[in-house]
Amino acid sequence: MTTSHTYYPRSFIARIIFCWLFVILLYFFATGSLLSQMQLPVTIYPGSDNSFWLMHILNVPQFLLRHYLVALLFDIVLTSSCIICIFVPQQRFFTWITVIGVWVLYFCYCTAAGKHYAQIGYLLTPIAFLAVKEAKFSLLWELLRYWVCFLYVSAGLYKLYYGGFADGATMSNIVAQSNADWLPFAHSGWQSSSIRYFIENPGFAQWFYRAATLFDLALIIGFFTKKADKWLLLGLLSFHVGNYFLLHISFVEQSLIFAPLMPWHKWANYFQSIKGND
Amino acid sequence: MFIKRLFYEWRVLFWMVLVLILAQLFFMYKGIENVPFFLYHMYAQPHGHKDSATVLLVKTENSYINNKTFSNRQEELLFNAAGYWLSLKSSARDTILPVVESRFKSRMPAAMYARMEQQLSNSSAAIDSFPAWWSRYFYSIRPQTKEPAWLVQTRVSLNPPYSKSPQDSILFTISR
Numbered sequence: 001m002t003t004s005h006t007y008y009p010r011s012f013i014a015r016i017i018f019c020w021l022f023v024i025l026l027y028f029f030a031t032g033s034l035l036s037q038m039q040l041p042v043t044i045y046p047g048s049d050n051s052f053w054l055m056h057i058l059n060v061p062q063f064l065l066r067h068y069l070v071a072l073l074f075d076i077v078l079t080s081s082c083i084i085c086i087f088v089p090q091q092r093f094f095t096w097i098t099v100i101g102v103w104v105l106y107f108c109y110c111t112a113a114g115k116h117y118a119q120i121g122y123l124l125t126p127i128a129f130l131a132v133k134e135a136k137f138s139l140l141w142e143l144l145r146y147w148v149c150f151l152y153v154s155a156g157l158y159k160l161y162y163g164g165f166a167d168g169a170t171m172s173n174i175v176a177q178s179n180a181d182w183l184p185f186a187h188s189g190w191q192s193s194s195i196r197y198f199i200e201n202p203g204f205a206q207w208f209y210r211a212a213t214l215f216d217l218a219l220i221i222g223f224f225t226k227k228a229d230k231w232l233l234l235g236l237l238s239f240h241v242g243n244y245f246l247l248h249i250s251f252v253e254q255s256l257i258f259a260p261l262m263p264w265h266k267w268a269n270y271f272q273s274i275k276g277n278d
Numbered sequence: 279m280f281i282k283r284l285f286y287e288w289r290v291l292f293w294m295v296l297v298l299i300l301a302q303l304f305f306m307y308k309g310i311e312n313v314p315f316f317l318y319h320m321y322a323q324p325h326g327h328k329d330s331a332t333v334l335l336v337k338t339e340n341s342y343i344n345n346k347t348f349s350n351r352q353e354e355l356l357f358n359a360a361g362y363w364l365s366l367k368s369s370a371r372d373t374i375l376p377v378v379e380s381r382f383k384s385r386m387p388a389a390m391y392a393r394m395e396q397q398l399s400n401s402s403a404a405i406d407s408f409p410a411w412w413s414r415y416f417y418s419i420r421p422q423t424k425e426p427a428w429l430v431q432t433r434v435s436l437n438p439p440y441s442k443s444p445q446d447s448i449l450f451t452i453s454r
Contacts, residue, residue, distance in 0.1 A: 005283070031349035032419040038355065039414040042404045045362055048377050051313040057397045107313075113354040114362030116311065118320055139288050142280055143295065154306070155318035167324035174321055176436045180331035181357075183440035185344040200438065250350040 007134040008141050009268040013259075014089035014129050020256055021098070022082050024122050027252050028105075035064055035071035035105060041112035049116060052107060060104065061111045078105065085129070095129045102126065121257030124148070128260075145260035149222035152236070156216030164209065169202035171209035178247045191245060198246060208242065215239045222261070233261040330433045330443075334360050336416070337430045337446060338423070352419050356412065360429060363408045364449070372399035409450040416452055427452040 028034050044062060046052045055061055064071055078101035081094040088094070102123055110116045124147065128140040164170045176199045179186075186192035198205040215235040221228045236258060240251040284292040298315075305315045334357050336343040345353055365373055378398055383391060412429065430446035 031351045033351040033355060039411060039418050042407045042411045043363055043400050046374060046398045049311040049313055053398060057394055114359040120316060136288060139284060151316060151318050158319035158322035162322040163324050164322045170325045173325035173327055177331055180434045180436060181333040181345045184434055184442040248346055
């Protein structure tokens with residue numbers, strides 16, 4: 001069957017995405033949370049997740065977290081592979097190493113921190129680059145875009161299904177409980193005033209929760225058209241900025257999840273035209 | 279339509295995606311967490327009002343360290359891990375064991391089951407050495423802390439003026 005689809009510029013996107021991932025790894029380094037910086041954690045948290053169980057039964061997180069030199073080697077290999085993916089995007093070997101590396105790092109970090117985190121943008125986005133040919137990469141990239149849309153739509157549906165949306169004070173209670181360790185220290189400033197206002201005005205705060213649910217649900221538009229992607233992206237960004245200011249949830253790791261909604265064709269053409277002018 | 283395009287252009291991926299979609303729906307229906315089948319239900323349930331909350335803080339001789347001066351990842355590694363350690367410490371056996379038991383005890387040979395239990399749970403030695411690890415990690419990210427420090431558990435009122443209880447319970451001394 002012949003197709004008339006425009007393929008995504010894989011090398012161009014790969015360079016930017018792996019640069020982005022590299023910045024995330026630098027953030028991990030700066031915050032002392034690469035494997036070798038965790039000071040050999042002693043407790044493990046497999047939770048009730050079967051994939052985590054499998055990893056622990058295979059002894060993977062325990063081995064990596066309890067052997068400093070192995071952890072250091074792991075960090076070096078992961079970071080080097082990521083850098084290689086920036087400079088040599090048309091290969092599969094180092095992409096595999098990077099993808100496996102970030103997933104293993106995620107398993108180890110979660111088990112050491114005692115909680116399984118939902119900051120997964122840096123895990124999902126690099127997967128598309130396992131396809132080297134542009135035709136196959138384009139399919140994976142689109143698939144990733146649908147996956148991202150699905151995740152947020154499901155988050156919105158869960159809020160409807162479990163009743164958070166219909167409740168009258170969920171947002172103010174979430175804000176209060178998430179900031180419990182911060183409130184005694186925060187007596188002034190606009191962030192502190194805003195958070196206190198949210199806690200003390202549940203009806204007002206709940207409309208933010210509902211707006212966030214609608215932002216989540218709006219991603220369903222992404223299943224039917226790409227024309228609204230920039231608005232969906234703006235909605236997602238606002239959602240995460242709101243989370244950051246009200247709940248102190250950073251989205252550095254999650255930020256890579258925005259990538260499939262970005263206008264890559266437009267940017268590639270722009271850079272191509274600059275190159276042509278040179 | 280994308281799925282039709284996938285069928286014609288990359289048949290293997292098409293079938294894989296179909297299986298993954300079914301698996302995702304199955305896990306969502308059963309409410310089972312299975313990475314990479316993420317269940318994005320954070321903050322989806324109604325949260326009731328609480329008058330106060332238990333928090334963990336680092337206490338120094340003259341004050342307390344604001345947890346938000348740590349990065350998100352440091353805060354998670356320090357305080358979530360400490361919360362989990364507290365739950366392990368207060369239980370007679372690892373909190374994961376009843377779940378392991380219900381899923382696998384009658385379904386595999388005893389030796390294999392024992393090995394699985396060992397791999398998925400924390401030994402008492404690991405639980406006992408947690409304060410030493412915590413202190414090591416704390417000083418690796420806060421080497422400038424010179425004065426004596428303690429990890430304490432306390433309560434914070436969730437009603438104005440959101441004050442901290444004057445009573446702290448010391449969990450351990452953060453030793454260099």
